[in-house]
Amino acid sequence: MFSRLIVTSLLAASLAACNGQGTDGSGPLGPDDLGNTIGDAIGDVIGGKGGSGGVPTSPTPTPSEPKPAEPTTPEDPAVLRYVATDGNDGNPGTKELPWRTPGHAVRQAQPGMKILLRGGTYGPFTIDAVDGTAEAPIVLAAAPGSRPVISGGTVLVRRAHWQLEGLEVRPGANAGVRFTGSGAHHGVLRGSIVRDGSAAYGVSVDLGANRITIEGNEIMNIWRGADVDAHGIVIQPDAVGVKILGNEIHGNSGDSVQCIGPNQDAPAGAPARDLLIEGNLFYGDRENAVDIKWCEGVVIRGNVARGYRKSATSNGEAIVIHRGARNVVVERNDISEASRGVVTGVGANEIVVRRNVIHRPVDEKVGIIFGEGSSQVARHNTIVGASRGVNVLAEARGVTVRNNIFSGCSQSVTGSATIDSNLFFGSPSAGSGAVTGDPQLDAEFKPAAGSAAIDRAVPGDEAEVCGTAPDFGAIERC
Template identity: 25%
Template sequence: MKNVSVLAGMQALSLALAAALYPSLSQASAVPLTGHVYYVATNGLNSNPGTQDAPWLTVQRAANSVVPGDTVYVRGGVYNETVDVPTSGSAAIGPITFSSYPGETATLSGKGLLVPAGTTRGVWNLSDRSYITIQGFDVGYYTASSTTETPIGIYISGAGSNISLLNNRVHDIVNTVESCPNGNAFGIEVYGSRAPASINNLTISGNEVDHLRTGCSESLSLTGNVEHWTISNNVVHDNDNIGIAALGFEKAAPNIGSVIYDQARDGVIAGNTVYNISSQTNGAYHPGDFSSDGIYVEGGTRVTVERNLVHHVDIGIELASETLGKLTSEVIARNNLVYLSNSAGISIGGAGSKNGGTLNATIVNNTLFQNDSQGTGSGEFQIQYHASGTVFENNVIYANSNGLLVNFWPSSAQNPGYGNPGTIDHNLYNAAASLDNANWTWLGTSYTDVGSYRNASQNDAATLVADPQFVNTTTLDLHVSTASLVRGAGLVLPATVVGSVDYDGQPRMSNGRIDIGAYQQP
């Protein structure tokens, strides 16, 4: 385990960078005031007019009263209630905005409140709503002890558009009966259950999601017919299952004819910090089953995962499908830092022959450092079943002392028709302690020298096997020295592939060259 103060410093730097890259999404202090402004306070009365001098007592009273363009300021304090938002805002007049009063934090607490029998319910509930903003709230302490009731911090369902969740903290959402497939909880769940109408133009930015017990479910997830969305600048940590997920083929929404609606699509997962995510204390999993992803695209399509910091999770980034015959497709993972995961750094393909797979995953300019810290045999970059069309270029891969760099572990007999998952080249490989530790697995066979691996895989001909010369592997400064071989050694790819900026927000192209790894040197 690295020094906690060092990690905290890196996380703060990542958040500052994310705010700079997405300023319009990270600022929640200014609320557009186009309609009436109402107030809620712990010393209010629901019979009051809702003014600043005579506020309402409950947030639900405010939600029942507002119309498009209105803003509700909730003064600091604890409100022991769940809230249903019964009215949408509008494009013409403006959104309905619920906000903690500037400089104060309003806490919506589910403590002691029951999840209704046989239901899924949030502390905040938005069903078939549009043009709603929720910002600056503390949301937590909602608990169930059942396989039939599911507690959620913020729950968006049905269809709708232009919903923004900004700068909230969602925490301590718990189901004490953690099991699969039931016994679940979520921090933030977006569940697009209609078709063809979708949940769309969704922004989830600047939130903290932590200390959840979710069973088989996720900390922050989009499921079903959800399109055109951004998940940015969030901090997701200390939860016992998946951090951020974009899911498909979960039977959330109906498909109509040949048109597939049941998958999260056309979205961006960017600038997030995800850490301390593990299933080891989750009753739904077996001890030693390190299966919780930091970021998981499962059944999603046309998703970009970029400039995220992921560390101390089970699997860093996974692009996969759990449904036989279905694929995660057209996903780009670029300019991410992934380090010290319990299992794989990046994993693609189905976990078993009866799962789905991955089609056209583009994984470029990432830095993977000493993942598989629990020695699971997954390695840095893991290729599983049914993966094709892969592009794995311009990545720095620095394995731990186990030295496993690329792990394409199913044999050709187990995975017929998938002997070549795509193009793997222009990377830089290294292993801790000594390059003699470096090894690769291809179609179930292990190779301990790069020449044999290249011959077997027909890949990585231009890849370097060398020390990347990180600035400091103790403080985890994974920039490289001016003499590093990564400089200018990357394959020059279009900005639509590699992104216009690197992890630091610096231009990705420098004097006509592209460096290997998450950073572009000036």
């Protein structure tokens, strides 16, 4: 599992050094706060304000086992219960006399209870009997030193304030973990593995489930065949306030994360909204790292996406936003070894692509494509080695390309857009206020002393800067 701390600590260090504004990794929580943050971010960029920050370089994934919160009185029999493969559901569920099945255990749960599963293989189960509370969530977790395996079916969560921690789910032909219905809210899947499934997704949030956090998990090998999509995580209509944080997702026959609309293999409902995708590592899926369709109010921040090549079912987009998606911010991501870095398509509106590093492209070697849609901005990105840095299609409207670095690009900007104040090195210049010169980028894509990028960009996308003016590109030198 990929700890979000690897990515967010790099971001925080860069932001702190610049005294800029950014995230502390916690992410917005409340039903209004997240929407306001996203709306403000887009409004600020289009209106000439916003935060500054850095982009992580590709880190080496390290295992992460987030520590579940301990009950206040861990030996209190009213709080702690056990499940073991040699237990009996007629037992009281104590350490000495554990229950046998997770299904029985969750039906006995009460707010504040912590249920510990010892090692071994268990059948799937449904959580539909009792809610936890904000003050006393119910925790279902691996016992210390154990990795319980849930095999052959779905862990279905229909109730509120449940936290699943340290499980390994091998669902076979079924979905892995599903938070479903409006009764499933403020749930958590943390520090777990979901793997080797052949249904449409590994993890789903759907039918009005809301305020769900999916954090620090590894989700892999959700596969339905060479030409059939299967995704790591799917966010479906009516879902609100979902956070996808610090996961490692890879090797799926579709996308790592997909936010989907009705008539797209999903039930009818309102667009999913207020989605935060932050600090994740995505790689080796057959289609995309992140695919946003019809969803609203989405922030895709501080992720590492690599290895998205053309396939039988994809043009190799790392991040794609289309089919009516709107109010989306793509910022501070590190994208490499992708055919197309960031792409917008049919009906994508109010899209901001800023502070991303797109490098080592493959196949088509396109940094950013703006397709059919309106009010689309590429600002303060660093694009290295692309055949086309920013490609604006004829159907795109209201596109602005400003304060970017184009280094070693065969074509910098193609198509019709407002193009001003960009830095070009080994790339053809375009637009007004063009600056040519060596950005002298270091291994982390930060400009070195003497760089042509320093203090030469147009103000408007930074709350504060290091020098007399902002730097070109994704990362301020500080």
